[in-house]
Amino acid sequence: MPKRNDIHKILVIGSGPIIIGQAAEFDYSGTQACLALREEGYETVLVNSNPATIMTDTEIADHVYIEPLTVAAVSRIIRKEYPDAILPTLGGQIGLNLAVALSKTGILDELGIELLGTKLASIDEAEDREKFKELMNRLGEPVPASQTVSTIDEALAFAKQIGYPVIVRPAFTMGGTGGGICANEKELQAIAKNGLELSPATQCLIEKSIAGYKEVEFEVMRDAADNVMVVCCMENFDPVGIHTGDSIVFAPNQTLTDREYQLLRDCALKLIRALKIEGGCNVQLALDPNSYHYDVIEVNPRVSRSSALASKATGYPIAKMAAKIAVGLTLDEIKNPVTKTTYAEFEPALDYVVCKIPRWPFDKFTHADRQLGSQMKATGEVMAIGRTAEEALQKAVRSLEIDQHDLFSAEAHTASDDQLQNKLIHAQDDRLFYLAEAFRRGYTLDQVHNFTKINHYFLDIVKHLVELETALKEKPSDVNTLAVAKKYGFSDTTIATLWQTTADDVRAIRKAKQILPTYKMIDTCAAEFASTTPYFYSSYDHENESQRTKKPSILVIGSGPIRIGQGVEFDYATVHSVKAIQRAGYEAIVMNSNPETVSTDFSVSDKLYFEPLTLEDVLNVIDLEQPVGVIVQFGGQTAINLAAGLAAHGVKILGTTVKDLDAAEDREAFDKVINDLQLKQPRGLTATNHQDVIKAAAEIGYPVLVRPSYVLGGKAMEIVYNQDELGQYLKQNATVTADHPILIDAYLEGKECEVDAICDGHDVLLPGIMEHIEHAGVHSGDSMAVYPPQHFDQQVKQQIVDATKKLAVALKCVGIMNIQFIVHDHEVYVLEVNPRASRTVPFLSKITGIEMAQVATRVILGQSLKEQGYQDGLYPEPAMIHVKAPVFSFNKLADVDAYLGPEMKSTGEVMGSDRTYEKALDKAFAGAHIQVPNYGRVLFTIEENDQEVTLPIVRRFAKIGYQVLTTPATAAFLKAHGIHVATTVHNVDEINQLLKAGKIDLVVNTMRHDYQQGSTGFQIRQDAIAQNVPLMTALDTVRALLQVKESQSFAAVTIE
C-alpha cells in the first residue's frame, strides 16, 4: 500500500522529561520517527518539553516546539499549526495519555485531525483494566484473575474465590509500597489492611499471583494490510514478580522450546491484530514453567522501553518502521534498513546473546527501599552483546558504572548465610552478586532455584562463571584458562585480581598469545544475507568482521547508562560531536553501552561499537581502529574517567589534555590556579580527622559545606549551620570519613550561576550565563535556572565573563568546560570547574542556536573559534526568556527524601520559554507538572529560623487569595504579624488527612535537618508526594511560583 497522500502535516508528541519508567528511549524512538516521516516527505511538527533531547533539534522536525506537554499548550500549537494528523504512539505513556486527553476535549474532531498508529478505542482497550479483561475474554486469552477492593472483607472473599497465592497492589502508593504476595488468609488480612491504609484512594487490587512464571516479552509489528511479525522475543532472567524494567533480560528467549515459543508468538500476534495497531506493540506474557499455561500480563499499544531495547538487540529500527506504517506503508514494501536487500517484513534472526541489566539509583539514594517488585525503580539500563550468555552477562555488569568488573561483590562475600538467603529470596538490585556468592559457597542449583525461582539454565550461567573464577584462581598465568575465561566475558581486571597481578600484565599476556577480541556484525539475519551494517560487538571468537577503513577516524566515548547526575544530556552532546566529526571529514566511531539512546542508533555514526565503557574494552577498539584520537569531553564523567588510563596507554586524548583535566579536578592544583589568577573562591580547608574538621569549620565560620573528598555528584555533601549539626554529620558519615579527608568550604549565601564555555586555547566563547533560581545549597542539577540571567547587572556579568576567560585559558581548555559561580555581595566566586560538557549544553544550545558540542568538537579538531565565525566573550542575549525546571521521580521510590540539597535527586528536566520571565516560569512549572491553582490553600511547614524570611512570602500569597495553613508555632508567629491563618495543623496525620481530602494545593516544607526517615518533615514530604500535591522545599522556588501567580492575578485594592 503506498503512503497516504491525504495527510501532509503530522504532529509528533514527545515524552517529556526523563522520569523513572520513561527514559531516553523515547528520544531515540521519537527522533527515528520524525526522521522517517520527513524521509517520506511529510511536514512534521514536534512538541516536547524536554530540551535535553536530539528530537527537539531543529533538523529533526520542520517545526519544533519545546512547550509543556499539557492539553492547553499542545492545543495552542494545534490551533497554530493545524496538522492533519497526530502520531501519539512514540512518546511513551505521556504522549499516549496526552493524545487521549486532547481527543476528549473535542479539538481533534473539531479540526478534523486524525490519530495515526493506534486508534483511540484500541488505546482504551489496552489501557483500561476492565476493557482489557473483556477483550482477553473475547479472544479467549487468559489473564490473571483480579479485582479492585476497598475493604479487607472484599479482599478475603475474592481471594477465596480465585485461590491463593494472591498479590495485593495498593492503588497509587509510592513505589508500590504496601503491596505483597499472600500465601494464605492470615497474610492477606495483614497486607490488605496495611495496603488499604496506605492507599490514598483506599483501594487495592487483588490479583491471582503468577510469581515464579517465566516472563516473556514480544515486540510485534502490524501494518494496515494486517501483516504481522515478531521483531524480538526477550526472556527475563528474573521470573514474574519483578517489574520487567527492573529485570535482567536476555534476548533471544533462552529457555523456550519451539512449542512454547510458537504458542506465545501466536498469542502476541493475535493481540496486535485484535487491537488493530498500525505500528509497534509490546506484549508481556507469563508462562508457567511446568505446563503450557500462560497468562497475558500487559499490552502496550505503542513503542516502549522494550522496543528500544529490541531495536538495539536486533538492529531492527522499530520506531522508524512504526512511523512509516502509521502513514500507510506496509512492511512488505519498506526495505529493511539493515540489510538494504531484504524487506522490513522479516523476523530478525540473532546469532549472539543480548543481556540487559537495569541501572538503579541506589548509589545516590542510599536510604531508598531497594527491594524490587511491581514498581520500576531503575533510571536506566545497559545492554551487552556476546557470543555466549556468560559473556553478555559479564559485559553488561561492567557496563553498569557501579565499580563492578564481575560478579564478585565484597559485601555479598562478607554476608552471613542468613543474610545471603534473605538477599536471594527478597530480590534487590544487587541479587546477581548474591547469586554468584551462593555458588561460591557451594549452594546447588536446586537450592538457589528454590530461593529465587530462577530457571536452572539461567542460574547455571552464574554458576559457570563462579567455576571459571575458581579455575582462574587455581592456574595463574595459564594461557588456556585465560582463553576460555575471555570467551566467557572475564575482564582483564578480574583476571588480574584472581592472578594477583595487574590488568596491564594480563593484557600483555593476552596480546603476546594472540588472545584478542573479534568484532562481529549485527545484521538482523544471522549472516544469511550480505549486509554492511556498521554495528559491532566484541567477542572472543575466530573471525573479525570489523575492518578499519582508510579514512582517518575519531573515537567518541558515550556516557553509559542513564543515572542520577548523568542523563540524556550527555547523549545529546555525544551525538552532536559525532556530527561535527563527520562534517570535518573524519570517520566518527561511537562506543556506548546504553540501548535507550540516539548515539547507539547505528545510523548516527560511521561505526558503532556496542561495548562496555571500560579501559580494556576501549583500548581493544582503539587497537583495531587506530583512531587519530579519542574525544572524552561529551560522555560525562564516564568518558572523562577513562581519559587518564587511555593517555597512560599512549592514546591521544583530543582537546584538553589529561594533565590539564587533572588541574581542574585536583583541589590543590586548582587552588593554585585560582590564586594565580587572583580569582575568588569560597574559603576551603581539608581535614583528615573529626577534630580537625570541627576546628576548620570554626575557622571558616558557619554555615559550611562539608563533603568527603572523593565523591562525585554531591553524595554525602551537606550544609551545616553549627557545630551540633557538624557533629551529627560526622557521626552519620563515619564510614565515609574514616579513610578519606573531608573538605570544608565556606557556604556563601547568594545567587548561583553557571556557564558553559568553549575555548580554543586563546579565545573563549560563552554562549550564555544560566542563573540558578534556588540558592547555592541546592545541587545545580536540581535547581531551576533561567537564561538570560534576571538578577545580574552588567558589572556582575562582566566579572563572570572575565573569570571564565581567565580560567579557560589558564586551565588550557581546548573544547568545552563548565564553571559554577556564586554571586555573593556583588562579588563572583568560583565554586567548581568541570573540564567537560555539562548537562546544560543541550539547553543552552537550543536557546542560543549555537550547537555547542559541535563548535567544541571543531575546536578540538583544530578549528579556532574565529575561524568558525565566533567572537571571544559572551554571546549576545536573545529577547526570549528560557527557564529550565528539574523533574523528580520521588513517587516511584519509597524512602527517598524529597528535600532538595547538595545531592542531586532529579531524573530529568523541562524547559519553558516565553517573552516574559513570569510566562517562561509558568511554562516550566507546567512542564514539570507542578500545577497550583490561581487561588487555594498553601501549607507552610517551616524551620523556626526560616520564619522571618517566610513572612513576606506568606503575605504575598495571602494578598492574592491563598489561604494559609501552618503549624501552631508558625501560626502564632504569623498571627503576631497580622496574617490570618485559616487552619492550624497539629500533627502529620492531620496534614495527611487534609492532603487526602484535596484540601491543600501546595506544600512548602523547609524542615531540612530532620531528614531521617519517620521524622515529621520527611513524613510530610512523603505524604505530599504520595497525594501528588506540589511540594517545594526551597523558598526560592516558592518565590518564583509567587511571581508567576502574582503576574496572573488582578489587583484587589480598596479605594483609599
Place this chain on the structure above:
Amino acid sequence: MKRYLILEDGTVYPGEGFGADTLTVGEVVFTTGMVGYQEAITDQSYANQILVFTNPLIGNYGINSEDNETLQPQIKGVICHQVARVPSNWRMTEALPSFLTKHHIPGIQGIDTRELVQKIRQHGTLRGTITDSAANVSKVVEELKQAIPTKGIISKVSTKQAYVNPGLQRNVVVIDFGMKTSILRELNKRDCNVTVLPANVTARQVMDLHPDGVLLSNGPGDPSEMTSAAAMVAKIEQQVPVFGICMGHQVFALANGAKTYKMKFGHRGFNHPVRDLATSKIAFTSQNHGFAVDPSSIVDSDLRITHIEINDGTVEGLVHIKYPAFSVQFHPDAAPGPHDAAALFDKFMKMIDDHKEVQTYAEA
C-alpha cells in the same frame, strides 16, 4: 574431546566434540531458527547433512519425548557455537548431547558459526566432515569432493512398509519422502484416516486405496532424482486432490513439466516471509530446502505460482490450473517454526470435500 570440522575447500575448524564420537561426512547447511533444535535435528529432510545452528546456544531446554519429527534422525552432524551446560524444561527427558550419542550423531561446538555461515553464503553449500584428526587434510578434501552425500537418500529414509494412522474423517494417503511427524499431527488434528506409503509406490497402488486426497511429504536430497515419483504424481493428480509439501512440492512441479535447480545455500530457518499472491497476505514460514522450482520452467506448464518468498522471489507455492492440486515449498506443519500457514491443511481438507461433492454430483 578435541575434534575438527573439515570442509571441502580445505578449511579446518577445531572444536570440541559432543554427542557421538564417530566420523561423519555430509553436506554442511545452516539454519537461522532460534528455537526448535530438536525438531530440526530430527527432521529427515536433513538426512546426510551436517547442520549448523546460527543461534549461538543450543541445548538450552534439552530434549523431550514429544517434539521429535522422526524416531530415527538422519542428520549427519550438528555444528554450533555452544551447547548449554545445564538444560532445563518441564518436559525434558534428556540433554541434547546424550540424545545425539544415542543416535550416533556427532556434534562439534566452539566453532565460529558466523564465520562458517558467511563462507557457505559466499561459496554455496559445502561438503564437510567431523573427525578426530586434522592430519592429512588434502586427502580428506579429495574424499569430500568425491562424496555425493544425498544421492538416493529418499529410498533410505522413506518408510519401507505402508502403515495406517487411523482417524474417522477423510481418507488421506501420505507419500513418505522422508516425512516429518508434524504433517501427521496436522492430519490427526483434522481426524483424517491416514495411510502412509513408501516413496516408490505406483499410481495404481495409491489409487487402489481409494484416497480422498494425497499428500506428498517433505524429504531430503535432489528432487531431480525423483522421476518415478513424478510420473506417479502425474497420474494421480488427475483423479484425486493432491497437496505437496517441500520435496512433495518439487515432485509435483516435476510431474507437471517444471524443473528444479540447486540453490546456492538454500532456505533453512523460519523467518522467511512468503506472500500468498492471491490475497497478498504474508506469512512467516518454516523452511528447509536446498532446491527450488525454476519459475521460467513453469511458463508453459499447467502450473501457476501461488506463493513467493518476498526477498529473493523463490517459488514457494504452485497450483494446477486443471486439477485440484497445489503445493508449497515451505512447511505449513511448522515444527519448528511459526504456525502462520497452518490453514493450508484446512484448504486441503476443503479441496477434498469440494472434490467429493463434484464427484457425487457427477455420479448422480
